[in-house]
Amino acid sequence: MLRDLKLAWAAPLLGIALAGVLHGCGGGGQTASNNTGGVGSGGTGSYTNGPISGLGSIIVNGVRYDVDSATLLGDDKDTGALPSADDLLVGVTVEVEGSAVTATASGPGTATAAKVRYASELIGVLGGLSPASGRPTSFTVLGQRVTVNASTVLPDTALSDGQVVVVHGLPTPGGGVTATRVDAVTAPPFYKLSGEVQSVNRTTRIITFRPGTVQVRYALSLAPSADVVTGSLLRVRVQPSNDLLNLQAVQLLVREAAAPGDREVRLEGRLSGYSVTGTTVRAYLGTTPVDLSAIPGATTLSNQTGLLEVKGRFQNGVLVATELEEEDEARTREAELYGAPSNHNQGSRTFTLRGLTIDYSAATVDANVTFNEPCLKVKGEAVSASRVSATLVKRDSDCR
Structure with a gap:
């Protein structure tokens, strides 16, 4: 993954706000009034998606997963080398399927991972660094806005415009990424674009990504399926280039919603597509449909963005939330x-x-x-x- 890219350092979309409803990370969250047990209460297994916050083996969303016997699937491998645990660094975003979570008296719950998937969101030239010196708050890569918060793991040396970087993170409503880790690299064999589709022209074979300033051209052999439409989320490998209107695709990957069966679940991300029908409250966390109906106060949430950890269980492909906790993006993870x-x-x-x-x-x-x-x-x-x-x-x- 990152090590194959020659590290340069040495060693559908409306968000919802949670003001008045949820507390910040570390101060508690909101629990469903009819909660019969969230993550860690037993069951057939567990699933989590979010950035790694600890090592030994890895800690993700408050669960310490043993990865010694896990199958590792790294999206950025390009040399044929197998992924390894050395790729699993603090801030790298992962999906983990594993055993049920065992609660501990102190420290994170524990589980054994069966599969760990990990993939960066963006690889390309950094531009628009703001502020130009000191710790940045934002920049762009391949036309996508990257937001940096207090939890983002940055390189040892300061970032600068013109560097090629690898960005791990969480998609933001309307396009862009909230970075969880950024690494400077040299001479990557491909660039990568993750974003929301604005339009698909199947005659000219051009996919336009929001905010409309990026176009990816694809060969007939890479034609996306019919269900790739406006609003779809794609990850695309492209030939290294700074011409954002003529990027040449070498691989297209649809970002599918997670639905790992009847498992205990913890996900981190930003809610979007918020809707209320009677007492039913639905939204998306990335591409995953979430039912918030059991969360007190969910029907009163407003249309602003918030980075959340959501806990619950999948039922018929929908994550039924039993707990929500808002992350404090001004505080270091x-x-x-x-x-x-x-x-x-x-x-x-x-x-x-x-x-x-x-x-x-x-x-x-x-x-x-x-x-x-x-x-x-x-x-x-x-x-x-x-x-x-x-x-x-x-x-x-x-x-x-």
Whole structure:
């Protein structure tokens, strides 16, 4: 995946607001009044979709998945090499199918992953960096607006216009991506565009993407199916080019709605297509239909955007929500890491864990930590692609 792309660093659409209805991430959420058990209550298995927030093996939406025996499916592999756990980095967005979630007394729930799929949203030249210096809040790649929030994992060195980047993230209503991780790369074999279709001309074989400034031309052998229409979400590999009106497709992939059977589910994303019919409240999370009817106050939500974590179960292809929690995009997402420490430097108060430099100068460190034990647990902030500022360091016994 990313490592195959030569990393440059060294080591249907109206959103809904949640003001007055949901609390920010970490402050609780809204639970269905007739909740009979959300994720973690047992069942045939689990499914989650969102950015990786921790390693050892991976933590996604509050569940720690063991990936040792999982099938890994990486969309950006182009050399024929098999995906590996080294591709699963903090901020990379993944889909995970696995066992039922087991609750723990402290820390995330645990499960065993059967399949892990991961794919970037955009690969191409960065432009329109805003602000031009310091931590950016937005930029564009292949005509798509990329929003950067406090949780976005950025490269160690500052981004600049003209760089080629890989963007992982969550689609935003009306087009664009909220970035969860950005990496600078050199000489990728292809660019990638993820976005919402504005129109399809099957005579000229041109797909126009919102906001109408990007056109992808495709060969007859790549003709999209009849159900690709205005509003469809596509991922398209294109030949590297900056000519946004003449991008040449080499692969088209329809982004299908998730419907992984009768499983416990946690998804992260932005709601769109909000509608109320009597007491029935429906929306989409990305391409996934969501029934919000059991969430108190759902009928009063307004048409503004909000990044959410939704928990529930699939029934007949629809995610029936039992819990909603709004993410605080102004607050850094906490990273949680498990692993064997190395390269401890008492002077700089740093060590290495899972290939990351851990700065524990401002952390609470348990008195029995010696930095040469087989397993540590670290909580903190991913300040860049290779560095974590720890808030807690303690011994642990489970370093998968």
